[in-house]
Amino acid sequence: MPAASAPGRLAFPYLRTLANSPWTAAGEAPGPAFVDVALDLVAGALRAAAGHRDHLPGHGARIRELKASALARLGDPGLSPESLARASYISVRQLHRLFAREGLSFAAWVREQRLRRCRDDLADPRLRHLAISEIARRWGYRSPAHFTRAFSGRFGVTPRELRSTGPAVRSSRDLRRA
Secondary structure, eight states: OTSSSSHHHHHHHHHHHHTTHHHHTTTOOOHHHHHHHHHHHHHHHHHHHTTTTOOOOHHHHHHHHHHHHHHTTTTOOOOOHHHHHHHSSSOOHHHHHHHHHSOOOHHHHHHHHHHHHHHHHHHHHHTTTSSSHHHHHHHTOHHHHHHHHHHHHSSSSSSHHHHTTHHHHHHHHTTTTT
């Protein structure tokens, strides 16, 4: 991206100032807040230079991309705001801002998606051969005890109760806010 382009004229002065900061002269790295701002600025400038117009007012496309990327990695216990932000070329702060505009946190959204998939797998008779702990692990839960607490807290029944009564529990209790 040329420094003389409109996005370059916006990003270049900040990056130049950051590069010539007292931290750099002392051989240290700037603080994380300054790096996050730089990453947001560079990512925005590159998107603008590439012709993308998904800036903050029309953030819908960006949040859909982030959610699709997270869903593709939902079974990975290492899925985190940092890993998703890095893979999406945005700062962690920007990721949290985008999810906040949706009225929820990234962690809450991931937890809900994982629990719903576990619920669906536990209710699926074709997956009855899988242990409950295998289903939990399949969707990113490392600890069976943590999974059982989260599941029971969310749906009002234990994973074992759901599996033993199947669809009857789903329809009679509607699995609280399912």
